[in-house]
Amino acid sequence: MADHSNAPAPSTETLVDIYRRMIRIERNDDTIRTAIRRGKLVMPYYSARGQEVIPSAISTLLTDDDTICTIYRGIHDMVAKGMPLRPLWAEIAGRVDGTCKGKGGPMHLTHPETGVMVTTGIVGSSMPIANGLAWAAQLDGSKRVSIAYFGDGASNIGAFHESLNLASLWKLPVVFVCQNNGFAEHTRYENGTSVDFIAKRAAGYGMPGYTVDGNDPWAMYAAAHEAITRAREGAGPTLLECKTFRFLGHVLGDDDKYMTKEEKDAAVAVDPLPRFRARLIADGHATEDQLTAMQAKIQAEVDDAMAFGLASEFPSVEELRRDVFEQEIAA
Amino acid sequence: MSETVKQHAFQAINSALHQAMADDPKVLVFGEDIADREGGGVTGATIGLSTKFGDQRVKSTPISEQAIIGAAIGAALAGYKPVAEIMLMNFTTVCMDMIFNHAAKLRFMSGGQSTVPITIRTLTGAGWQTAGQHADHLEGWFAHAAGIKVVAPSNPADYGGLLLSCIQDPDPCIIIESAGTLFIPGDVDTVQTPIPLGVANVVQEGTDVTIVSWSSMVVRSQMAVAALAEKGISAELVDLRTVSPWDREAVLASVAKTGRCAVVHEALRSFGPGAEIAATISEELFGKLKAPVRRLGAPECPVPFAKVLEDAFLVSVDQIVAAVEDVAAQG
Numbered sequence: 300m301a302d303h304s305n306a307p308a309p310s311t312e313t314l315v316d317i318y319r320r321m322i323r324i325e326r327n328d329d330t331i332r333t334a335i336r337r338g339k340l341v342m343p344y345y346s347a348r349g350q351e352v353i354p355s356a357i358s359t360l361l362t363d364d365d366t367i368c369t370i371y372r373g374i375h376d377m378v379a380k381g382m383p384l385r386p387l388w389a390e391i392a393g394r395v396d397g398t399c400k401g402k403g404g405p406m407h408l409t410h411p412e413t414g415v416m417v418t419t420g421i422v423g424s425s426m427p428i429a430n431g432l433a434w435a436a437q438l439d440g441s442k443r444v445s446i447a448y449f450g451d452g453a454s455n456i457g458a459f460h461e462s463l464n465l466a467s468l469w470k471l472p473v474v475f476v477c478q479n480n481g482f483a484e485h486t487r488y489e490n491g492t493s494v495d496f497i498a499k500r501a502a503g504y505g506m507p508g509y510t511v512d513g514n515d516p517w518a519m520y521a522a523a524h525e526a527i528t529r530a531r532e533g534a535g536p537t538l539l540e541c542k543t544f545r546f547l548g549h550v551l552g553d554d555d556k557y558m559t560k561e562e563k564d565a566a567v568a569v570d571p572l573p574r575f576r577a578r579l580i581a582d583g584h585a586t587e588d589q590l591t592a593m594q595a596k597i598q599a600e601v602d603d604a605m606a607f608g609l610a611s612e613f614p615s616v617e618e619l620r621r622d623v624f625e626q627e628i629a630a
Numbered sequence: 631m632s633e634t635v636k637q638h639a640f641q642a643i644n645s646a647l648h649q650a651m652a653d654d655p656k657v658l659v660f661g662e663d664i665a666d667r668e669g670g671g672v673t674g675a676t677i678g679l680s681t682k683f684g685d686q687r688v689k690s691t692p693i694s695e696q697a698i699i700g701a702a703i704g705a706a707l708a709g710y711k712p713v714a715e716i717m718l719m720n721f722t723t724v725c726m727d728m729i730f731n732h733a734a735k736l737r738f739m740s741g742g743q744s745t746v747p748i749t750i751r752t753l754t755g756a757g758w759q760t761a762g763q764h765a766d767h768l769e770g771w772f773a774h775a776a777g778i779k780v781v782a783p784s785n786p787a788d789y790g791g792l793l794l795s796c797i798q799d800p801d802p803c804i805i806i807e808s809a810g811t812l813f814i815p816g817d818v819d820t821v822q823t824p825i826p827l828g829v830a831n832v833v834q835e836g837t838d839v840t841i842v843s844w845s846s847m848v849v850r851s852q853m854a855v856a857a858l859a860e861k862g863i864s865a866e867l868v869d870l871r872t873v874s875p876w877d878r879e880a881v882l883a884s885v886a887k888t889g890r891c892a893v894v895h896e897a898l899r900s901f902g903p904g905a906e907i908a909a910t911i912s913e914e915l916f917g918k919l920k921a922p923v924r925r926l927g928a929p930e931c932p933v934p935f936a937k938v939l940e941d942a943f944l945v946s947v948d949q950i951v952a953a954v955e956d957v958a959a960q961g
């Protein structure tokens with residue numbers, strides 16, 4: 300694991316902020332799964348439970364002007380970035396008050412106001428577009444940073460390699476964030492990826508690459524701080540490989556036969572959420588009561604978002620012919 | 631003051647790009663070998679742009695088609711108007727994900743929030759013995775993807791004017807530059823005017839039969855019209871100019887007048903755009919047709935190398951004449 304000891308230690312405020320984002324992700328995820336099981340939502344769901352630390356630590360270093368491109372297992376990235384939950388819920392329910400009027404759904408959420416520019420269902424395709432957003436930031440002379448989130452499987456498609464080469468060549472302010480959860484759909488990491496660490500591939504493109512414990516908020520914050528600072532200062536891209544584990548398989552309902560019970564149990568036993576909570580309390584950053592109150596408040600917000608989303612109307616069928624082009628087209 | 635000069639297509643494209651970049655600082659031009667350092671593009675269409683507008687707005691790229699279109703999409707999402715060159719149309723197949731799944735769909739999937747005003751310039755066409763992987767006319771592929779406009783000019787003035795419209799259009803456009811049209815000079819204004827997309831041009835008025843064509847086959851159809859006139863057949867030639875959306879009104883008006891139609895394109899006849907046009911005419915004008923709509927296109931095989939085969943692959947003037955004569959004799 301990389302040493303980023305030059306990065307400043309996160310303040311109490313930042314640590315609590317990371318935890319708040321993690322709880323928002325976890326409460327939202329839990330509530331979505333419950334809603335699906337109760338038949339209130341019908342959608343394919345790729346839970347990111349277990350991966351909360353990565354976007355939460357990164358997002359404390361970003362503003363709404365900074366952009367992210369993420370993937371179908373990216374709801375944690377969006378929530379961490381600050382996407383409001385009411386339109387998020389309306390969108391995953393396919394309703395007209397959704398971020399995309401119900402036309403994108405759970406794999407294609409977009410919310411430019413909070414910098415969520417693209418959510419894609421095609422493995423590896425967040426990276427080429429994140430480059431373009433970074434190029435625009437460079438052309439604007441702004442300090443905006445573009446984040447490309449993707450999984451370990453995505454590092455094996457051509458777009459990964461093309462994107463890292465171009466970003467390095469053009470010194471783009473982009474951070475490539477690989478959330479390595481050990482499985483590409485059902486394929487175990489070592490059966491699909493030729494190197495033991497994806498971060499090693501950065502060397503082939505002339506950029507720094509770090510393998511980080513993606514379940515450790517301090518390590519994630521330090522690595523993200525270095526990469527984002529480097530991008531803002533015009534020094535170019537960084538590849539962060541963030542090691543993590545997805546607790547709920549590839550897609551909800553997956554029977555997990557491709558992993559052993561032992562490895563899953565071991566990962567869940569070191570669930571980053573309760574671990575971080577205990578550390579925050581033990582180190583005096585927050586009290587038990589404060590964190591419990593925070594959780595209750597967030598659950599209320601999620602419940603409100605669910606009620607809002609499920610009460611929203613379905614889009615009218617006229618929407619089929621809208622937004623294909625700017626001008627509505629004839630039938 | 632605008633004057634009229636004789637130019638061939640790439641000169642018209644070049645001056646249109648100069649004009650667009652001078653008019654709007656958000657216009658970017660990039661692609662493989664397109665900067666002056668690399669020779670200003672394989673056809674010279676981008677000569678002078680990097681020298682005049684600088685190497686930030688005009689960039690040569692690595693051979694990375696996914697990265698090129700991805701960067702165009704990202705920059706477009708951030709407010710730029712990128713003109714990306716994919717050197718040859720067959721190479722669009724390696725970035726089809728970016729074009730089809732992203733550029734063409736982001737407006738719709740985002741419920742109208744995202745706009746992707748990119749222009750893709752690409753060259754193709756048989757007749758140069760480049761064989762199977764450098765000469766396909768794939769307009770039917772793109773026309774089948776909702777959300778992208780497909781433009782296929784046939785003469786220098788149209789190349790410039792349609793390109794200006796593509797650049798200004800709020801949605802993604804692909805403009806096909808076809809080998810069969812490249813070196814035929816035409817009158818071009820020194821200050822070019824945008825030509826609206828989706829509007830056909832009646833090249834030649836006639837009364838007996840309508841020929842609908844675009845791109846390289848307009849050139850051959852013009853020769854056929856002249857030959858048919860000598861045989862006493864008055865053919866009306868409609869240059870579609872935009873394959874999608876296509877000018878249904880102009881085509882239907884012409885066929886309603888003549889009662890007969892032949893569609894001529896360079897793309898394969900089977901499953902080609904001619905089938906869509908013929909089917910539409912049949913649906914709309916069934917009772918008024920004096921003969922079935924005839925389709926002419928390439929045979930169902932890859933573009934061949936041997937000159938004798940390549941000549942047989944392309945629809946010839948004689949074939950157009952014979953087909954139109956046959957159609958004109960009916961009813």
